Amino acid sequence: xxxxxxxxxxxxxxxxxxxxxxxxxxxxxxxxxxxxxxxxxxxxxxxxxxxxxxxxxxxxxxxxxxxxxxxxxxxxxxxxxxxxxxxxxxxxxxxxxxxxxxxxxxxxxxxxxxxxxxxxxxxxxxxxxxxxxxxxxxxxxxxxxxxxxxxxxxxxxxxxxxxxxxxxxxxxxxxxxxxxxxxxxxxxxxxxxxxxxxxxxxxxxxxxxxxxxxxxxxxxxxxxxxxxxxxxxxxxxxxxxxxxxxxxxxxxxxxxxxxxxxxxxxxxxxxxxxxxxxxxxxxxxxxxxxxxxxxxxxxxxxxxxxxxxxxxxxxxxxxxxxxxxxxxxxxxxxxxxxxxxxxxxxxxxxxxxxxxxxxxxxxxxxxxxxxxxxxxxxxxxxxxxxxxxxxxxxxxxxxxxxxxxxxxxxxxxx
Amino acid sequence: xxxxxxxxxxxxxxxxxxxxxxxxxxxxxxxxxxxxxxxxxxxxxxxxxxxxxxxxxxxxxxxxxxxxxxxxxxxxxxxxxxxxxxxxxxxxxxxxxxxxxx
Numbered sequence: 001x002x003x004x005x006x007x008x009x010x011x012x013x014x015x016x017x018x019x020x021x022x023x024x025x026x027x028x029x030x031x032x033x034x035x036x037x038x039x040x041x042x043x044x045x046x047x048x049x050x051x052x053x054x055x056x057x058x059x060x061x062x063x064x065x066x067x068x069x070x071x072x073x074x075x076x077x078x079x080x081x082x083x084x085x086x087x088x089x090x091x092x093x094x095x096x097x098x099x100x101x102x103x104x105x106x107x108x109x110x111x112x113x114x115x116x117x118x119x120x121x122x123x124x125x126x127x128x129x130x131x132x133x134x135x136x137x138x139x140x141x142x143x144x145x146x147x148x149x150x151x152x153x154x155x156x157x158x159x160x161x162x163x164x165x166x167x168x169x170x171x172x173x174x175x176x177x178x179x180x181x182x183x184x185x186x187x188x189x190x191x192x193x194x195x196x197x198x199x200x201x202x203x204x205x206x207x208x209x210x211x212x213x214x215x216x217x218x219x220x221x222x223x224x225x226x227x228x229x230x231x232x233x234x235x236x237x238x239x240x241x242x243x244x245x246x247x248x249x250x251x252x253x254x255x256x257x258x259x260x261x262x263x264x265x266x267x268x269x270x271x272x273x274x275x276x277x278x279x280x281x282x283x284x285x286x287x288x289x290x291x292x293x294x295x296x297x298x299x300x301x302x303x304x305x306x307x308x309x310x311x312x313x314x315x316x317x318x319x320x321x322x323x324x325x326x327x328x329x330x331x332x333x334x335x336x337x338x339x340x341x342x343x344x345x346x347x348x349x350x351x352x353x354x355x356x357x358x359x360x361x362x363x364x365x366x367x368x369x370x371x372x373x374x375x376x377x378x379x380x381x382x383x384x385x386x387x388x389x390x391x392x393x394x395x396x397x398x399x400x401x402x403x404x405x406x407x408x409x410x411x412x413x414x
Numbered sequence: 415x416x417x418x419x420x421x422x423x424x425x426x427x428x429x430x431x432x433x434x435x436x437x438x439x440x441x442x443x444x445x446x447x448x449x450x451x452x453x454x455x456x457x458x459x460x461x462x463x464x465x466x467x468x469x470x471x472x473x474x475x476x477x478x479x480x481x482x483x484x485x486x487x488x489x490x491x492x493x494x495x496x497x498x499x500x501x502x503x504x505x506x507x508x509x510x511x512x513x514x515x516x
Contacts, residue, residue: 028458028462030484031439031458031461031484032455032458034438034439034440034481034483034484035439035440035443035458037480037481038438038440038479038480038483039440041479041480052447052453052454053453053454053455054453054454054455054456055453055455056455058453058455058456059455059456059458059459062456062459063459063462066459066462066463070466207513
């Protein structure tokens with residue numbers, strides 16, 4: 001971490017230079033320099049100021065993405081949009097699938113359409129010439145696949161006109177896609193930033209509260225299309241599960257059911273299909289806030305197709321854990337876990353995966369790595385399996401399988 | 415508090431402080447961070463964005479203690495935006511509180 005003004009500004013400058021204009025860079029740096037100078041005058045240390053400012057890398061990423069998307073919006077060029085795409089990609093691996101792939105597909109499609117138009121445009125006049133010469137009886141080549149020269153003239157003229165239309169169409173399509181791409185990236189920056197406050201509506205905020213009654217165990221199954229899932233701290237002891245949605249202008253498609261099996265309550269949530277918040281609408285991504293009772297054992301089974309999952313489960317008593325995230329970042333924090341032993345299975349498609357496990361427990365973690373680094377700390381490697389350094393009798397056992405597609409894995413015993 | 419929450423309300427906090435008086439960056443950051451725990455560095459990019467969107471303007475003013483400081487002032491447009499967002503926020507809070515009080 002940066003400890004002085006000098007370091008902070010240097011990092012910020014490094015991350016920004018070449019990405020924003022000279023003037024803007026000076027302007028940004030002077031903002032932070034001013035911040036330091038006033039802070040110092042008030043008697044705060046540079047280290048303290050750095051700490052409260054937060055990571056300069058985050059600041060730079062945010063500025064870059066916003067800047068480049070705006071630039072691309074104002075001055076249309078292939079270069080600008082490409083830079084904007086790259087900057088948006090830099091905000092998270094999530095975007096690899098959701099920005100790069102559609103973008104490349106569209107570009108390829110546009111090139112094909114444009115080339116086809118061009119070929120027609122060139123071929124038309126040439127064929128026209130051939131047909132005319134044929135009509136005049138001086139056919140240079142023995143091509144004609146048409147039955148009469150007159151027909152040939154019509155076909156070649158038609159081809160040339162169609163060529164003009166296709167080329168014009170391609171240009172319009174390119175413009176349209178350009179605007180769409182800009183809007184798409186803005187939406188993306190929004191999602192990564194976590195949306196903004198401008199959303200509320202009578203329908204928007206929905207909270208589902210399920211009472212505990214006399215249940216002594218819980219199975220919680222959640223299936224979400226897209227959005228961010230985070231774990232909240234507070235819960236009343238009489239409540240089994242509380243799920244809150246932070247809204248969006250449209251009512252939320254959320255189905256849920258509660259069934260019982262003996263003393264176990266089985267709660268199922270299903271909702272937020274992938275396009276409930278389409279990117280072309282200005283609607284921010286949905287986020288879910290989950291609160292779960294800490295007094296009874298919980299079997300948690302969560303499947304999110306796309307988005308971010310951030311769960312701190314250290315306070316729960318788990319009987320099993322299954323988490324599957326299609327695309328997006330997944331962070332699972334089990335630090336301080338003191339509940340019972342359990343098996344866990346964590347699958348992540350595309351995106352980084354961060355798992356913190358409690359070192360007081362007896363851990364056995366098997367990693368099935370896809371593409372990306374695995375960074376393991378505090379555990380002993382035995383091939384692809386990682387175990388606790390010492391066996392601790394009486395401590396809960398956690399046996400975990402991690403399956404990762406594309407993206408880095410960070411596993412840390414804390 | 416939930417980090418998403420905080421990031422989301424940052425914009426309205428900035429607008430609302432500026433609606434009361436013009437501020438220089440450090441002052442604004444302080445004003446907000448003494449009530450909400452945020453990473454302060456992200457306020458500056460937000461201020462730039464608000465400036466680009468025409469909600470605030472800036473001017474330099476001499477200070478007794480040192481070099482001139484960059485002050486931020488709300489534009490007419492910014493004032494309108496602040497007003498709208500504030501109303502929305504109040505309604506939102508009222509309904510959440512109603513829910514919480516049950």
